[in-house]
Amino acid sequence: MSSWLLLILAFSLAPSVSSGQSAPAVQDWKTHLNRGIEFLRAQKFQPAKEEFLLATAQRRDNPAAFVYLGLASLQLDQLADAEAAFRQALILDPGSAQAHYNLGLTYSRQNRVPEAIRALEKAVTLAPQQQTALYNLGVLLLDQKRPEEAVRYLERARQAGTETAELAVNLIRAHLDLGKIEDALKQAQSSSSRFRDAPEVCLAIGRVLLAHDLPEPARTFLEKASRQLPGEPAILLPLADTNIQLGDATRALEALNSISGSAAASPEYHRLVAQAYLLSGQKEKAFDELGKAIELNPQNPASYVALARFHQKHGEQGKAVAVLEKAAKLDPNFPEIPYSIAISYFIADEYDQAASFLDNAIRLDPNFDRAIFLLGIIKAAQGRGREAELLLKKSLELKPQNPHYHCLYGMTLLALNRVPEAIESFRRTVLLAPSYGLGHYQLGRALARQGRYSEARGPLERAIEARPDLPEAYYQVGRVYVRLGEKDRAEKAFAAFEKFRAGQLSEQQEMSRAGQELVKPK
Structure with missing residues (x-):
């Protein structure tokens, strides 16, 4: 998710400079400075800059004049001029918190992130209670995947002044990036009440939660936003997306149908309608909606990716790859395209080809957690456990709240015979997703491996309740019943297992199947 925009403001606009009984030359530069300040307040940035240039030309030793010149230049997006002005201000006054702060914003606009962070850190050292500096430094660190540092500055920003909506939402982001879901949800509830x-x-809270793979609480906040502002496409589109992720095609279509008129010109609307139809098994309608999305914007690769998902769901991997190759010609730097091609090869059990495309996706976006996760699954399925562990661990670092990542990481640890670590990973899985059958199955299986049969029984029974189509769960719970002396239950469990006519899967086969269940379009 993109950050809230950094505030391009000085800490405060100083009052106009009093002219008093100054000499004419001094009076003149102060006049230019005061005019510039008035223009700046009126957001007339070009005449403001011209006045500040006149002021600094006549008075080269006044740091405040150069700060104002930098501000006007920054608002005009003249970044080189802004940088030069703020640097000159710092030559004249190295302790100017305003100059360090605005130089940091300039560096950020130039994508010179390390320099921006250093400048903002200097600003908050000089002005420890300045809320905007604390906030912007926190957001910048958050965008750099440094949430532990970010949350400290964001909390300081909250203590330094009034809590804004932007600050509250970025605090939620920081807690989620740290994997502190309870803290994030507590902050989300508090913020929605505060800004009721x-x-x-x-809407912003719902989007953040959705981006962090938490569709259930996301739906709660998006529905609340929709009640406050009915019929708003900006709310109902992500609400429909949330319902699709939760497998609720009926509620997704209900949200989309309510904006069928106002959103009909949006390719995103038709892509979501197609996904909802696809989820409900209405193949032809889904195909028609994807055609409308492409017709509205034939240069948008996202619509072609959605069409490829349609073909993948119906086992048409060749067609999916052909569509994605067309998308790649439109945007060769869109990492979702090689990732989606990799899915087709992975579903077809062509692991080497899939891995090659995933490498390309990760090259385009080194923090592409889904691509890293899938590559880890492939390495595990190939019996390359150590490589799989490192990749799956990295995907977890990027998305620590994703239960699927915890589960398959635990499966990799189990295959490496690191049972206690695997158990902890599975416990985290079911804590994050109490109805996730595979997580309960793997937890029970790992506990049984340690001979903890009484403890294993509950997770395995919950696995069958959540996933009655999981053959191995019946087999494992049958073994547990035998160990616990419950012969009748064991016989029933083994009989259920035999009905599936399934053999025991190897560790690598289990990883592959679990991965395909996750990435194959629903």
Whole structure:
């Protein structure tokens, strides 16, 4: 998710400079400075800059004048001029918190992130209670995947002044990036109550939760936003997306149908309608909607990716790859395209080809967690456990709240015979997703491997309740019943297992199947 925009403001605009009984030359530069400040307040940035240039030309030793010149240049997106002005201000006054702060914003706009962070750190050292500096430094660190540092500055920003909606939402992001879901949800609930008459806050919270793979709480906040502002496509589109992720095609279509008129010109609307139809098994309608999305914007590769997902769901991997190759010509730097091609090869059990495309996706986006995760699954399926462990661990670092990542990481640890670590990973899985059958099965299986049969029984029974189509769960719970002396239950469990006519899968086969279940379009 993109950050809220950094605030391009000085800490405060200083009052106009009093002219008093100054000499004419001094009076003149102060006049230019005061005019520039008035223009800046009126957001007339070009005449403001011209006045500040005149002021600094006549008075080269005044740091405040150069700060103002930098501000006007920054607002005009003249970044080189802004940088030069702020640097000159710091030559004249190295302790100017305003100059360090605005130089940091300039560096950020130039994508010179390490320099931006250093400048903002200097600003908050000089002005420890300045909320905007603390906030912007926290957001910048958050964008750099440094949530532990970010949360400290964001908390300081909250203590330094009034809590804004932007600050609250970025605190939620920081907690989620740290894997502290309870803290994030607590902050989300508090913020939605604090800003209860602001549907844009619930919308932002819902989007953040959705981006962090938490569709259930995301739906709660998006529905609240929709009640506050009915019929708004900006709310109902992500709400429909959330329902699709939760497998609820009926509610997704209900949200989309309510904006069928106002959103009909949006390719995203038709892509979501197609996904909802696909989820409900209406193949022809889904195909028609994807055609409309492409017709509205034939240069948008996202619509072709959605069409490829359609073909993947129906086992048409060749067609999917052909569509994705067309998308790649439109945007060769869109990492979702090689990732999606990899899915087709992975579903077809062509692991080497899939791995090659995943390498390309990760090259385009080194923090592409889904691509890293899938590559880890492939390495595990190939019996390359150590490589798989490192990749799956990295995907978890990027998305620590994803239960699927914890589960398959645990499966990799189990295959490496690191049972206690695997158990902890499976416990985290079912804590994050209490109805995730595979997580309960793997937890029970790992406990049984340690001979903890009484403890294993509950997770395995919950696995069958959640996933009655999981053959191995019946086999494992049958073994547990035998160990616990429950012969009748064991016989029933083994009989259920035999009905599936399934053999025992190897560790690598289990990883491959679990991975395909996750990545294959629903």
